[in-house]
Amino acid sequence: MPVYKAPVEDTLFLLNDVFNIGRYNNLPGFADATPDVLEAVLSEGAKVCEEILQPLNMSGDREGCVRHPDGTVSTPKGFKAAHEAYAGAGWIGLAMDPEYGGQGLPYTLGAVMNEYSSAANMAFAMYPGLTMGAIAALHVHGSDEQKRIYLPKMIEGVWSGTMNLTEPHCGTDLGLIKTKAVPQADGSYAITGTKIFISAGEQDITENIIHLVLARIEGAPAGTKGISLFVVPRNAIGADGSIGANNHVSCGSIEHKMGIHGNATCVMNYDGAQGWLIGTENKGLNAMFVMMNEARLGVAIQGLAQSEVAYQNAVAYAKERLQGRALTGPKAADKPADPIIVHPDVRRTLMSIKAFNEAARAFMLWNAIQSDVAHRSGDAAERQAAEDQLGLMTPVLKGVLTDIGFDNAVKAQQMFGGHGYIAEHGMEQFVRDARIAMIYEGANGVQAMDLVGRKLGRDGGRAVMAFFNEVGGFLKENVEDEALKPLLGPLQVSLGHLQQAAMWFMNNALAKPDNAGAGATDFMHLLGLVSLGYMWARMAKVAQDKLAAGADGASERLNAKLVTARFFMERSLPETAAHLARITSGADSTMALSADQF
Incomplete structure (x- = not known):
């Protein structure tokens, strides 16, 4: 268990x-x-x-x-x-x-x-x-009235909420949405269409479900410029807040999928459902992106979360499973074999997951704090800097944490050998659950293209230059710290790789956009690795300072931080060189074959 x-x-x-x-x-x-x-x-x-x-x-x-015949x-x-x-x-x-x-x-x-x-x-x-x-x-x-009607019950958890974007014929390209909204005399809209892959679209845990639905008002411009956002409750809501009849919203089916079986992934049918416009006509994506950006950070966290729980179980198993003897001689002489955690390759696997998890948690929290600054600070310059960082790092968080989170779930499963493939140990569930995080809220390839195609050059590259300056400033501030040099040297090298990659895109992607497309995922992971390395440098600096001050009973944990930081710099961060090499190889071999040759 x-x-x-x-x-x-x-x-x-x-x-x-x-x-x-x-x-x-x-x-x-x-x-x-x-x-x-x-x-x-x-x-x-x-x-x-x-x-x-x-x-x-x-x-x-x-x-x-389970979906029942009545659609519940x-x-x-x-x-x-x-x-x-x-x-x-x-x-x-x-x-x-x-x-x-x-x-x-x-x-x-x-x-x-x-x-x-x-x-x-x-x-x-x-x-x-x-x-x-x-x-x-x-x-x-939302309007003041919408906030008054919906927010208290949703915050209380009596009502739940969803986001409805995807349709059978379109996923990432939301400009193809067909769900229509017809204005009504009372100021509401009749919403008609079908949405798919709607997580928590129907369930029995709350008394009402508040759907946020992207739709196109009749006569609206084509493409993304004609999309509006509507709030559509599953059940009608009376003036006194009471729950009424079904609002012509139904679950047509639930998907049978690889993982997250406990969450209802629904096909939702809207048959003239009464909805109300959120914000301004044809500006629905602006409103929905508030939810989408929160969701992308949430999905990034899911990647970290599955990596963490899989790691914890792999460590517990590695300490208990007896198999073989340590290369340097028996470590458990009173037992028929040593626990597998004595073996270097097992250690390598577990250390790689541990080093990622702790840096990824720091990376996530660093940006979560920036989200608070962006939304709560009264200083316009602070808000702008925080928004710049979030814009740059959100696709990196989503793409890198979920890519590596899935890889780590697989690595943790591997620690169990054949038992990892058997359901009773739970490891195969972590692998299945982690896999969706790479796909939804914008598949990771799309995140990489968003990063390189939109975020990298935005405002003259202001956000990425601020990141370069912050990491470079940290390196300069600590250049005389002899204890940190084994960590700062690799970080300096990898920061250089990142800067070279950004410059290469500037020189080679405008005239030939395929160069950006072919190198986008590598750049996303390159930026992610440097960010994780920066997090380790900061954690190691604090751990080192606390140890020097007496550690306050935490010396074992703080020393473990320093060792794990060194492992990351020695074993994970050097991958930035490979990412740079792939980026600078360009798109020629990637794009050379005709479609028939695949």
Whole structure:
């Protein structure tokens, strides 16, 4: 039976020591997030995830969701009660606006809870996660009346939320959307069309579902310039907030899919459903992107979460499984064989996952804090810098954390040998669940193209230049630190590779766009590796300083940080050279064959 323990101690180290979250006390909500409050909130959240959500992960996967003849959907046994406990304890409203019933704490804490809940039970976590994304979109773009009607119940968790983009004939290219919206005399719209792959589209855990639906108003311009966003409740809502009859919204079927079986992935039919415009006509993508960007960060966290839970189980197994003897002689002489964790290749595998997980957690939190700055700071320059960083790093977070998160789930499964392929150990579920994160909310190849095609050169490359300057500044500030030199040298080299790649695109992609397309994924991973390396350098600096100050009883954990940082710099960061070589090889061999030659 799989296990999970939320990494509270590591999270607190990052928030308090590495990123000094206290320096943001001038932002709304941060003053309340004192170290004591942080520890209490995260410890309690960990308990919910470990004791309520995780025990339902395997059973929920096996049972799955069931659509009934009347179009209703049953979630796995225990999910409804778990959702009531989760929502009832206020976790959905943790970072939401107090005006509508939220607690107003930093979004960063919500991101932490997203990691813990996704690691404990990814399929379950999607239900409240999608609701939080819908809340964010309504909070930014909804009218005062829409906020009054929907937000309190959604924050309370009595109602849930979804996002409806994809249609049978279009996925990433939303300009092809056919769902139509017909204006009505009362100011509402009649929404008609079919949406597919709608996570949590129908379920039995909340009394109503608030769908956010992209549709085209009759007569609107073609393409993405003619898309509007509508709020469409599954059931009509009375003036007093009471739930009425079905609003001509139905689940046509649920998908039978590779993983996340505990989440209902629905085909949704809208047959003249009553909906209301969110924001401005034909500006639906602007409004939906609030939810999509939150969702992309959430999916990045899912990649980290599956890597973390798979790692924890692989480590536990490697410490118990006896097989062979250590190359340097028996380590468990009283036993017939040594535990496999003594073997260098097992260590290499586990260390590669550990080094990623801890840096990825830092990378995620660094950007989550920037999201708080972007939304809460009163300083325009601070907001702009934070928005620049988020724009640049969101596709990197989504693409890199989910690509490597899936790879790590496979590596962790490998530690079990044949037992990893058997369902009872739970490792194959982590692999199956992790796989979707590379696909939804924009497939990772699309994320890479967005990064290279749109984000890299935006505003004259302001965001990437700021990143170069920040990492370069850190390297200069610590150039005299002899203890850090084994870490800073590799980071300097890899930063150079990244700068060379960016310059190569500038010189070779404008005249020949295929060069950008062929190198986009490599650039995304190159930027991701340098970002993870920068996170390790910062963590190592703090760990080293704390050890010098006495460590306060944490010397073992801090020394482990330094060793893991060195491993990353020696064994993972050198991959930047390969990415640079592939980028600068151009697109000729990639594009040379005709379609018939494949």
